[in-house]
Amino acid sequence: MISIIFSRTILVFSLYLFFCFSALADTTFIGTVKTVQGKVTIQENTIEFDAKLNDKIYEGYVIETEKNGNIGLVFIDGTQLSIGPSSQVIINRYLFSPKEKSYAFDVMLNNGSAIYTSGKLGALSPESIKVQTPEATIGVRGTKFLVEVD
Amino acid sequence: MELFLIISVVFVVLLNIPTTTKVTLLPDEKENSQITVFNESGTQVVDKPGDAVAVASQSARPTAPKAVDLEKITLQHASLFAIQPQKSETFLLYFENNGADLLSESKLLIDKIIATANDRSSPIINIIGHSDAAGSSEYNLALSLKRATAVANLLQSENIKDVEYRIDSYGENDPLVKSGKEIEPKNRRVEVEIW
Known part of the structure; x- marks a missing residue:
């Protein structure tokens, strides 16, 4: 009996937590646009829009900057990816779930330039990180680097 | 055609x-x-x-x-280097054993957290609960979420402009100090990361 009451209490408490933070129920976003300058477009399937400050980033986004465009992304683990002018970046895969110990970071720079700065993902699971270009793949350990494709 | x-x-x-x-x-x-x-x-x-x-x-x-x-490289890529987001600031808050009560020295940090968030435009505040490894991992996950929620409630009562909160708990999976299954006060913490 006591255990039933106890588990009900836990259930009610969990529901309470859930409703308190239902504004945060959007758990699929993986990062945000923290800085942006000039024209930067984001494509997802058939949708295309101009990137704005505080836009949420999702897996599968294709980010393209024009000649005057630059953008700075912060992922939920603290990884930063800044993208320079005339670039195309595809966010292939991103997973940061320390509860389940599942991690992935796979982005492709097809053209242009980018600076990667590692976050928690780099500390907890460096082997999950992959930055790709048409010519090579970059693996990291607690690092900041510049990659150029031209 | x-x-x-x-x-x-x-x-x-x-x-x-x-x-x-x-x-x-x-x-x-x-x-x-x-x-x-x-x-x-x-x-x-x-x-x-x-x-x-x-x-x-x-x-x-x-x-x-x-x-x-x-x-030379920095000059060549001046706009890219300049667009890099500001670094985050992290605060660590510590708790009583087995509960969600802040230690008094950690309570004093709350005002500083609010001031830091107010200094940034549209800040993102990540609130991450952690526990030590004493007890079952399920229990520790729930406990660290309770700690994160307690901190979130404290911060949410202040009206920080255009703020976005993310609340999460890692339980015992990301210890600050590596320890066995014993009590480790340094791991009983909530990390507040401000972007």
């Missing part, structure tokens, strides 16, 4: 313009920074900040690391 075909061919050719990849390890405050650059033809390790490797194609080995002029 024929015109369409011709255009497609031109398009494909344009996409196939060969590119070269250049990767430069940048100086950072983290120690032992290291990257590996690899493809079908070989692997190259770069562990000295300021060194760069170039890769001409998948069928060419990455070149040996070579020191580059960082000042």
Whole structure:
């Protein structure tokens, strides 16, 4: 009996937590646009829009900057990816779930330039990180680097 | 129809313009920074900040690391370097054993957290609960969420402008101090990260 009451209490408490933070129920976003300058477009399937400050980033986004465009992304683990002018970046895969110990970071720079700065993902699971270009793949350990494709 | 075909061919050719990849390890405050650059033809390790490797194609080995002029590179990519988001600030709050009550010295940090968030435009506040490894991992996950929620409630009562909160709990999976299954006060914490 006591255990039933106890588990009900836990259930009610969990529901309470859930409703308190239902504004945060959007758990699929993986990062945000923290800085942006000039024209930067984001494509997802058939949708295309101009990137704005505080836009949420999702897996599968294709980010393209024009000649005057630059953008700075912060992922939920603290990884930063800044993208320079005339670039195309595809966010292939991103997973940061320390509860389940599942991690992935796979982005492709097809053209242009980018600076990667590692976050928690780099500390907890460096082997999950992959930055790709048409010519090579970059693996990291607690690092900041510049990659150029031209 | 024929015109369409011709255009497609031109398009494909344009996409196939060969590119070269250049990767430069940048100086950072983290120690032992290291990257590996690899493809079908070989692997190259770069562990000295300021060194760069170039890769001409998948069928060419990455070149040996070579020191580059960082000042020149920063100028060359001035707008990219300038767009980098501001670094985050992290605060650690500590708790009584087995509960969600803040230690008194940690309570004093709350005002500083609020001031830091107010200094940024549209801040993102990550509130991450952690526990030590004493007890079951399920219990620790629930406990660390309770701790994160307690901190979130404290901060949410202040009206920080355009703030976005993310609340999470890692339980015992990301200890600050490596310890066995014993009580470790340093791991009983909530991390508040402000972006």
